Amino acid sequence: MAGTAVRGRLTWQTATVGAVFDETPRVRTLMLELPGWPGPSAGQHRAGQHVDVRLTADDGYQAERAYSIASAPGEPLAITVERLDDGEVSPYLTEELRPGDVLEVRGPIGGYFVWEPGFGGPLLLAAGGSGVVPLRAILRYRGLIGSSVPVRLLYSSRSWEDVIYRAELDAASDGVSVSRALTRTQPPGWTGYARRVDKEMLAEVAWPVADGPLAYVCGPTSFVESVASGLVALGYPAERIKTERFGATGQ
Amino acid sequence: MSPISRGFRRRRLQAPAGRVPPGQYVTGDFPVLSAGPTPHTALSSWTFSIDGGREPKSWTWDEFRALPTETLTTDIHCVTRWSKLDTSWEGVSLDVLLGAVEYDAGYVLAFSDGGYTTNLPVADLIGGRAWVAFGYGGGPLGAEHGGPARLLVPHLYFWKSAKWVRGLRLRDTDEPGFWENYGYHMYGDPWREQRYAGD
Numbered sequence: 001m002a003g004t005a006v007r008g009r010l011t012w013q014t015a016t017v018g019a020v021f022d023e024t025p026r027v028r029t030l031m032l033e034l035p036g037w038p039g040p041s042a043g044q045h046r047a048g049q050h051v052d053v054r055l056t057a058d059d060g061y062q063a064e065r066a067y068s069i070a071s072a073p074g075e076p077l078a079i080t081v082e083r084l085d086d087g088e089v090s091p092y093l094t095e096e097l098r099p100g101d102v103l104e105v106r107g108p109i110g111g112y113f114v115w116e117p118g119f120g121g122p123l124l125l126a127a128g129g130s131g132v133v134p135l136r137a138i139l140r141y142r143g144l145i146g147s148s149v150p151v152r153l154l155y156s157s158r159s160w161e162d163v164i165y166r167a168e169l170d171a172a173s174d175g176v177s178v179s180r181a182l183t184r185t186q187p188p189g190w191t192g193y194a195r196r197v198d199k200e201m202l203a204e205v206a207w208p209v210a211d212g213p214l215a216y217v218c219g220p221t222s223f224v225e226s227v228a229s230g231l232v233a234l235g236y237p238a239e240r241i242k243t244e245r246f247g248a249t250g251q
Numbered sequence: 252m253s254p255i256s257r258g259f260r261r262r263r264l265q266a267p268a269g270r271v272p273p274g275q276y277v278t279g280d281f282p283v284l285s286a287g288p289t290p291h292t293a294l295s296s297w298t299f300s301i302d303g304g305r306e307p308k309s310w311t312w313d314e315f316r317a318l319p320t321e322t323l324t325t326d327i328h329c330v331t332r333w334s335k336l337d338t339s340w341e342g343v344s345l346d347v348l349l350g351a352v353e354y355d356a357g358y359v360l361a362f363s364d365g366g367y368t369t370n371l372p373v374a375d376l377i378g379g380r381a382w383v384a385f386g387y388g389g390g391p392l393g394a395e396h397g398g399p400a401r402l403l404v405p406h407l408y409f410w411k412s413a414k415w416v417r418g419l420r421l422r423d424t425d426e427p428g429f430w431e432n433y434g435y436h437m438y439g440d441p442w443r444e445q446r447y448a449g450d
Contacts, residue, residue, distance in 0.1 A: 009449030014254050056253040061261045064274050064332060088262040088276070102254045109447065111433035112286055221283040225395060228288035238288050238365060245284050 012054060012104040015077070017097055023164045027130060028094040029070055029080045034105060037077045045073050047141035048114035048134045048216070048244075051107030053079070055089060065089045068133040068218075068244075069108060072140035077105070080164065082130040113216065113244045115141070121149035121214055122207050126197070126227045128156045128219020131246060132164050135216055143173050154205045156181040156197050156223060160190075179205045197223065202230040209235040218244040270326065271334050272441035278333040283395045286429065290364035290415050291394055299383060299400070303421030304354035312399070318343045321382065325405040327412070328441040340403055341386030345376040348383065349419075356421035360428055361402055364415040369428035370437065371404065371411055373421070380406055383416060408439040408446070 018031035038044055054064045071078040083094040097103075115123070115138040123142075125135040132155055142149065153172070157163045159182055169178050181193035181201065193201055207213035215236060217227045224245045231241050266277050300309035310318070322341045328334045359376065362368050375381065384403040385392055392398035397414025404411050410430050431437055436445040444450055 010447050012253070054253065055256040055259045057260045058255050059261075062253065062274075063259075063261075063276070066331060091262075092256070092259050096258045097256075101257050103256045104253055109434065112430075221395070225283075225289060232288050238290070241288050243285070243287055245282075 010052075010106045010109070012106045014102050015105045017099050017101045017103070018076070020097070020099060023080060023166075024162050026083045026094070026162070027080060027164050028083075029078055030093065030097065032077045032079065032103075032105060034077055038074050045069055045077075045108035046111070046114040046116065047073055047138045049108040049110045050134070051077070051079065051105050052109065053089070053093075054104040054106075055092065056104070063089050066109070069137055070133050072137055072144045074144060075140065080130065080133045080136075113218070113242050115214075115216065117142075117145065117147045117149065119214055120212060121151075122211055123149055123151045124206050124213050124215040124231075125151060125153045126155075126215065126217045126219075126223075127153065128197075128223030128227075129158070129162070129246075130164065131217075131219030131223065131244070134218055134244065136165050136168070138216065139169075139172070139176065142176075148175060150207075151176045152205055152207060153178045154181070154197065154201070154227075155179070156183060156193075156219070158183055159185040160187045197227055197230070199230045199233060202227065202234060206231060206234060206236075213240065215241045216244075217241060219246060221245045266334075266336075270336065272328055273444050274446075275328055275332055275334040275441065278335055280333075281335060281338075281396065282329070282331070282333055284329065284331060285395075285414055286367065287365050289394050292364050292399070292415070292417075294399060297399060298417065299348070300418035301348065301352045301421065302418065303356060304352040306353070308352050309418075310348075315343065315383070315400075316385070318347055322386075323382070325403075327405050327409050330408040330410055330435065330439070330441075330446050334441075339388055340382065340384045342382035342384030342400070342403055344379065345381040345383065346379060349373070349377060352421075354421045356423055358422040358425045359419040360422055360426055361413045361416055361419050363413045363417055367413055367415070367429050369402075369411050369413050370422075370425055370431055371407070372425070372438075375404060375407065376419075380404065406440075408436075408441050410435065411439050 015032040015034045018033045021029040050066045050068045067079040070080040081093045084090045186194045294312040297312045298309050324339045326336045382403040385400045402413040402416045
């Protein structure tokens with residue numbers, strides 16, 4: 001297995017919010033300015049890792065959550081956050097937080113759901129909703145290092161308005177093909193898939209097993225269960241299917 | 252001293268004092284977090300085995316289900332920060348399973364379908380603190396939650412409660428399992444917030 005992702009003690013660092021971008025009405029990308037990031041000491045992360053974020057209220061109350069890193073290794077730290085209406089942290093991060101505000105971050109964390117060029121390919125990236133965030137980090141990293149590994153991204157969203165990184169993915173580089181599914185509503189003239197991901201869709205989009213593909217599947221539990229079991233049924237070896245499930249926790 | 256995040260305030264009800272470890276919040280759901288596809292093993296080929304003792308020991312599903320069972324209600328705490336209160340389980344105590352084996356090892360590596368492993372001290376598996384659970388909420392344990400059977404060690408972070416568990420390897424030394432190899436804590440006590448190595 002790859003080496004450990006966490007070396008020594010992970011300490012909390014104060015980050016200052018830089019630019020913020022609204023990706024969709026519910027999703028915001030936050031640039032976080034952190035001394036030493038990106039750098040060999042504090043923050044040379046791997047594509048697919050996450051950070052822990054800690055907020056402190058003026059009465060001392062604290063809340064911590066984990067967020068996937070949206071930026072590529074070597075880029076300034078960015079996270080993309082989806083607002084969950086009954087949440088405690090995500091409404092603050094997506095509605096209240098402004099450039100210049102501070103919060104605490106520790107990481108990078110996680111060494112399983114990561115991609116490095118030596119892992120082989122081609123790559124199948126399957127994203128449900130905000131599960132696209134760590135896969136976007138992988139795509140950006142691939143572009144940054146000039147990797148030629150072929151990529152197919154299958155990205156399922158509820159509606160066109162819910163598609164995150166729309167322009168960036170539309171401009172996807174050579175060797176990256178994007179297939180989209182919109183599960184609830186579709187704009188007029190929609191030519192992509194108009195249903196949830198199923199076995200037939202995977203059979204059309206996924207690389208043939210004979211190509212030795214490596215799959216990264218990220219999204220809500222039901223999406224990940226459906227895609228991962230569909231890939232197993234197509235003959236993908238379980239150890240070539242990396243999954244990250246966003247639990248349906250109301251968080 | 253943590254800096255104050257302007258405008259941030261508590262939006263959740265406070266859990267009963269002493270009930271939830273630091274850094275956790277209470278959820279009513281039962282989130283699913285696991286690495287890789289959900290395995291589906293037929294009960295006819297399922298076994299639970301304990302290796303590394305004086306003699307290897309193995310139970311078929313029917314033999315396992317013929318062992319005395321316990322029901323319990325307990326709180327569980329996931330390293331991703333959710334805690335779920337008053338979850339009800341049915342399972343076989345590790346006291347029963349380890350009691351069938353002669354050993355003097357101090358640690359185990361639990362192993363599961365799909366290749367997952369996690370390490371635990373034997374002392375945390377005996378004394379009525381750990382089970383191999385096959386029932387949840389009055390019904391069978393669903394595959395997405397680790398069925399047909401999972402380890403249940405509720406006093407440690409829940410990644411130690413290996414889903415789809417198939418056995419234990421007794422060890423003289425504490426060897427890291429799957430998440431522990433990726434930098435998660437070797438022991439994982441939620442009350443001491445032992446999330447990552449060095450915590």
